[in-house]
Amino acid sequence: MITVDLPAGPPEPAEPPVLSRWWSEPQSWTLASYLSHRGYQGLKAALRLPPAEVIELVKTSGLRGRGGAGFPVGTKWSFIPQGPGTTPHYLVVNADESEPGTCKDIPLMLATPHLLIEGVIIAAHAIGAEHAFVYVRGEVASVVRRLRDAVAEAYDAGLLGRNILGSGLNLELVIHAGAGAYICGEETALLDSLEGRRGQPRLRPPFPAVAGLYARPTVVNNVESIASVPSILRNGTDWFRSMGTERSPGFTLYSLSGHVARPGQYEAPLGITLRELLDRAGGVRAGHTLKFWTPGGSSTPILTAEHLDVPLDYEGVAEAGSMLGTKALQIFDETTCVVRAVARWTEFYAHESCGKCTPCREGTYWLRQLMRRMESGDATEDDLQTLTDITESVVGKSFCALGDAAGSPIMSSLEYFRDEYLAHFPGDGHPGGCPFDPSRATVFAEREHGGDR
Template sequence: MTVAAEHGGASRPEAGGETNPEKLLTPVLSAFWDQPESWTLETYRRHEGYEGLRKALAMPPDDVIAYIKDSGLRGRGGAGFPTGMKWQFIPQGDGKPHYLVVNADESEPGTCKDIPLLFANPHSLIEGIVIACHAIRSRHAFIYLRGEVVPVLRRLHEAVREAYAAGFLGRNILGSGLDLDVIVHAGAGAYICGEETALLDSLEGRRGQPRLRPPFPAVAGLYACPTVVNNVESIASVPAIMNRGKDWFRSMGSEKSPGFTLYSLSGHVAGPGQYEAPLGVTLRQLLDMSGGMRRGHRLKFWTPGGSSTPMFTDEHLDVPLDYEGVGAVGSMLGTKALQCFDETTCVVRAVTRWTEFYAHESCGKCTPCREGTYWLVQLLRDIEAGKGRMDDLDKLNDIADNINGKSFCALGDGAASPIFSSLKYFREEYEQHITGKGCPFDPAKSTLWADNDAHLGVNA
C-alpha cells in the first residue's frame, strides 16, 4: 500500500498538529506509483523526469556537490550522514577511476522502502546516479541489489536499457561529454552485505565481510579506488532537489533534518504501507492517517528504524521522527521502519526472533558478534521457555554490552539494541517468564505468531 496525495506545497509538521494527508504528506518519489506502468521512461518523463539532470549537467561538478550539500540531504540508509559531504570526500586529480555504488541490499527486518521504490519508479534512481557520477567525476556506477527480488531486478535492467536507448546513459550524455556505464549486480542474499565495505568485497567477487577502516571507501573502496556508497533513496532524492531547488527541499522537515522521506509502517496497524512525508512527523500522526492500530487493540512497543534500533513504547508517540528528535530520546531513526506491535505481542518472543536473525546473519569475522549473538540466543530461548534464572537478565545485559561498539561493523550494535531497550522498558515481562516458568501470552491470540513472522519483517 502506498499513500500519496497531490503535492501543492510543503509544511513542517508539529506534534499533535495537522493530520490531513493532503497537507501532511509530500509525495515526491511516490507521486505516481499508482499510475499505469509507472516504471517506464515515458511515465517518468511525463513527471519532469531527467529535468534535474539537464540542470546538473549545466553546472560544474563541484557546484553540484555544493548544491546537494547546501540542500541538507542526509543519507537515507540509516546513519543519516550528509550526502553532499560524502561526495566531497572523493579526492580529485588523483588519476584513479572513481566509482559510485548504490546499496540496494535492503534486508534490515522491518525495512521495505527501497524495493517498492525501485519496482515502481526505477528511473528516479538512474537519474540520480547520473547526477552523482557527474558530481564525483565517475564513469562507472553499480547497483547492488538483493538477488531474491527477481521482479525488481528485471525492472531495473529494463530501466537501464531504456536510459541507454534515450541517451541518458552511455557516451556523451545529453552532449555534456559525460560517459557513464551502469551495471546492475544481483547479490546472493547475505544481510551483512548491507554494510558498505562488505558490499564492496562481495561486488569484487569475495566473501562479504566488513573491512577494517581506515582506509575508508572514499579513499580506497571498490578495486582500491575512491568510491561513494549511497542508499537507493538518497540517490533517488537528488533529481527532485536539482529540479525544484534546494530551498524547496529545505522548506520541508526540520532545520537539521530537512526534506521528505519514506516511512515504512508495518505490524499490527490498520493501514500498513509507505508514507512519504517531511522528516519530523510523529508516529501518532502517521497512525491517525493509516487508521491506527488494528481494531480493539493498543500500541505496546515499536521500532523507529527497524529491529536494530532501540525500541520505543506508547510514551514516545509524539517524538519527532527526524535524526535529532529520535536520537534525543535514546534511539536512532535508521531506515524509518516503523514496526508497531500491540498488547498481544510477547516482547521476549519478538526480541528472541530478532536476535536469532542477527546470530544467523553474523559473518563470523569478529569474536564479539560471532560468539555474543550465539549466547544471547541461548539465554533468550531459555527465558522464553521458562528455563531461565533471574541472573540471566544481567548476563543478557553484560553480553550485549560486550558486543556493542566492539564489533567490526554495526551488526553487533544492532543485535545489542533490542536487548538494552527491551530490558529497559519491559524487564518485568522478562521476570514473568522466569517466575511463571514460561510465556504469559497466548500465541493463539496474536496474529504475529498465529499467522506467520512477516509482521516482524524477518525473512522466513
C-alpha cells in the first residue's frame, strides 16, 4: 500500500492555466507528480462534505459542461434520484473526442490522468455512484494505456476501491475503449455501446438521469467538465467565478488549428475573443488574412473575420449566430474554398450517420451528392434551393444532433458566402468548378511547395 500524503497549500492563482499548468512537467502523468501539485486535495475536501453539499457547491460555481451544450454540471448531478430503490447509480465520462478540430481531452488525459480520476471520485461521491466508466476512443491506444496505468496507481494508493481514504466511499473505475464512431459522442449512443450494443441514440424520455446505463440513474459528463471539479473543491467557488464571465464562469481549453502560426491548445478564461487567442498563437499564417472559422468544431455554424471580437463564451457565440460547442477553433485564410471545406465536412457526417433515422440517413446522403456537384461545378442555382430544402428537412428533424451538425456548415456558408457557391457554376466564360488552387490552401503549403504562399 502506498502512503498518500495530501499536503495543504496556498490557493492557486485566479487565472489560467489551471488544467494545463503542469503538462510540461517531467512525468506529469504519475501519481507522485500529481500529489506534489496539491493533487487529491479537492477529493479530501469533498469527502468532508455530504454529497448534497458537494452538488450545491458545484452548482454555485457555475461550472458548465465543456463537451458542447454547456449545461450546468451541478444541475445535471442534482437530477439523479436519491433514496431507497433508486440505486445503483453510475457515472460515465465521455472521452470519445470525435468532433473535427477538437483535441483538448486527449492531451489532458495523457499529461494529467490523475486530474480526471480525482474529478471522477468527487463526482461519484456527489451522486452516490459506486461504479464509474471512462469511455475512450479506441484509436488512441496511448491514452487508454496511460489511463489504465493511472487507475492502477490510484487503486494501489487506496484512492479507488473500498473505503477510499477511510471515508467509507467505495468506487470501482473502468477504462473502456470504444470502436471509433462519431455517433458514440452522443451520450445515449455511448451508453448503448458501453452495454455492448451498436452505438445508436436512444429515444428520450426517459433521460439518462432516470434510466441510463443498464437502465439505472446515470450521469454522463465530458472529460474537461469532470477535470474542472477538483480545482473548485480546492479553491472555492469565488475563486472559480473570478475567471470568465458572469453567466459562463471559469476557464477552458481552446483548440486552435488550421491556418494559424502556432496551432495547439490554449487555456484561457471563458469570454476571451478570437483576436486575443490569435495574438497568443502568432496570428494567421504569414502573408494571409482570416476568411472564416468555426467556434466549436465543424458541427457549429461558421463565423467570419467580422466576428473576431465576439466573446468566446456560451452567450456571446450564440448571439453571433453560432455555438461554442467543443471550442475547436478551425482557422481558414483567404486561400480556402468554402465550398470545398463544407463538402469535406458533409462527407464526414454522411459517413458517420448511424442510419437509425430517415432524415439523417437519407438527408446526409443527398447533401453529400449535392455538395460534390457544387464543388465540381456541375450544379445550377436550382440545386442551391434543393440543397437548402434538404438541409431544412434534416436539421431539427433527426433523432439526435448529428443531423443538425451536418446542416450547420451548409446553412452558415450559404449565408456568408453564397457568391462563392455561384462562382463554381459555369457562366461568363468560366467552365465551372472550383476557382481556388487547392495547393495554396494547404495548411502546410509553405513546407510542401516552398516560399510564402
